Amino acid sequence: MPLTDLTLDDCLAYRPEVPAPADFDDFWSRTLARGAAAPPVLRPVDNGLALVDTYDVTVPGFDGQPVRGWLRVPAGATGPLGCVVEFLGYGRGRGLPHENLLYPAAGHAHFLMDTRGQGWSAAPGGTEDPAPGPSGTVPGFLTRGVERPEDHYYRRLFADAARWTEAARALPMVDPDRIVVTGFSQGGGIALAVAGLVPGLAGVMPDVPFLCHIRRGAEIAPQPPYTEIAAYLALHRDRVDRVFTTLSYFDGMHFAARADAPALFSIALMDPVCPPSTCFAAYHRYAGEKAVEVYPFNGHEGGGRAHERLQLAFVRDRVG
Template sequence: MPSLDMPLEQLKQYMGRSPKPDDFDAYWAEALQELDATAPEPLIAPSAFQPPNAECFDLTFTGVRGARIYAKYLRPKGVSAPHPAVLQFHGYTGSSGDWSDKLSLVNLGFSVFAMDCRGQGGKSEDVGGVKGNTMRGQFIRGLDSGPKDLLFRHIFLDTAQLARVAMSMPEVDAERIGVQGGSQGGALALVCAALEPRIKRCVSVFPFLSDYKRVWEMDLAKDAYEELRMYFRLFDPRHEREDDIFRTLGYIDVQYLAERIQAEVLMGISLMDNICPPSTQFAAYNRIRSTKSHIIYPDFGHEGLPGFNDDAYLFLSKL
C-alpha cells in the first residue's frame, strides 16, 4: 500500500519519540487540584435555536484561571429521567459548529454538550497572561512562561470541567457518558477520558497534539503544527533549547495522558495523513490500556473517513 510513514506492522508497535517529563504525573495531579479548587458556576439560557425534538441551551462555566467557557447543550425534549450524554470537541481553530448536526444523538435519547475551545473560533474566553509570542499558535502558548502556563493545559482541564458539569445535571446519567472528536477534537476526547475516569466510551479520529518530536523529524511541522517551526525560527533559531522545548511540550502530549484512559475507545486512523501523521496517531493508540479498537483507512489523509461516523454512532449508542 502507499505510505508516507513507517510500515503498518511497525506502526502497530510504535510507542512514540517525544520525551515524557519525569514529573508528568505530579504535574497533572497538581493541575487537577487546581481544577478541584475552581468552582464551575454553570449558567444555562435557552438558545435562539429551538427545534421541535430538542431543548437547546447556551451553557457557560468557569475553567481554571477564571476563563468563562461556552458549550452548546442539547437534550431530548420533555425527558427528565436520567439518560446518557455525549461530549463533543471540535478541530483546531474551529468551534462547536451548528446545532442541527447534533440532533441525531438527541433523537437517540442523548444529551449533547459541544464545547468551544478557549481563544479559537467560538465563544470561550482566552484570558491570556503569558510571556512571549501570542501572535498565533496555541500549543506553543505559554512555552516561555513555563509548563504550568501552557494554554493547552488549561484547555485539557476545560474538557474535564465540562464533563463534571454535564455529570452534575439531574437529567444526565453520570455513569453513561461518552466523548467524541476528530483532529484536535480527537485529542481532546482522549484527554477528557484520561482526566475524568468516569467516562465510559471515547471516539477519537486522527488525534492532534501527539508525539511532537516525531512530527518535527518527519518535516511535517506545517499546517496545524506550523507554529512549532515558527517558534524555532523566531525564538530558538539555532535549536539551543530544542531538548527543553520538546520536554515542555511533553506535558501536553496526548500519548502520555492516553495511558490513564479507562473508557472503551474507538479510533479512526488514516495512513496517508500528512497533518497528524499515522505514527503519531498510533503513538496515542498503542498506549491506551483499556478496551480499544481501531478502524484503519489506508488511502485517506486528514479528511472525512467514509462510514466512520456510522460506526461511531453505533458505538456510542451502546451507552
C-alpha cells in the first residue's frame, strides 16, 4: 500500500490555520444543557464467563434520549476501579456481552457506549436515533442534518458520549477521578470531542481518529466515510460553504485545542480512511500533554494488537 498523504516530515510540520466557529463553546454549552442528567441504570446479564461480570447499561443521552451500552468489570469487583470509556468505529455497535475483554482482564472497568443508529443498534437492545433530523441524500451519517449544526447527527452523538462519560463517574464500582476515554477511527474522533467537553479526565487515547480536519479529509480521502461529503457536494454544488460551516462544529481539531488530559495518539501513514495529515492536524492542536505512535507502513488498521500493549501501559500509568 503506498503513502496516501504527506510524508512523516511533512505531517510533523503540517499545522493548518482553521479557525473554530465564533460560537463554538456556546453551541456546545447549549447542547449539553438539553435534557436532565440522571444516574445510569444497570442490569446484570449472563455473559457465560467466570472472570468478568457484564451489565447492560442505559444512560440518558442527548435531549434525554436513552443510550445503551455495556459495563464490564472483573468478576466480583466492588471498586473503586479505574475505568476505560470506549467509543466505537463507524458503523459498529456494542456487540455481545462476552466481547471486548481486554480492559476488564487487566483489572479495569470497561464502559462501552453503543453508537446511536449504527451497527448493533439495528438489533433489539441497541441505541436508536429517534430524532434523526433532515437526512442527507447519500448513504451514511456524515450528511445527516448537514444543513445546520443544530440538526447534525454528530451533535446528538457527541452529546451522548459526553453524558456517557459523566455517567461513568456515577458507577458504584468506578473511581470518578480515574477515567480514560478511547476509541478507534470514529471512536477516536468521539474521544477527542469528549476530551474537549468533559474536564478532569485521567487520559485520552485517540486511535487513528476520524472527524479531524474534516474538509481536508473530504478533499483527499479515497475511501469512506469522508467520501460521503464529497458525494453530497457533487450533487449540491451550491452548498459547499454551508456544509463545511456545519461540520466545523464537530471537527476534532477544535476539541483538541480545548482538551487538557494526557493523550496517546496513534496515526498510520498509509491510511486511506483517515489520512495522516488530518490526524496530525488534531494532534498538533492538542492542548494537553501528548504523545503519538506512528505506524509508517500501516493503513487504517493502525498499530492493531501491537498498539494495544502501549494503550494498556498508558492506562496502567494513569489509573493504576
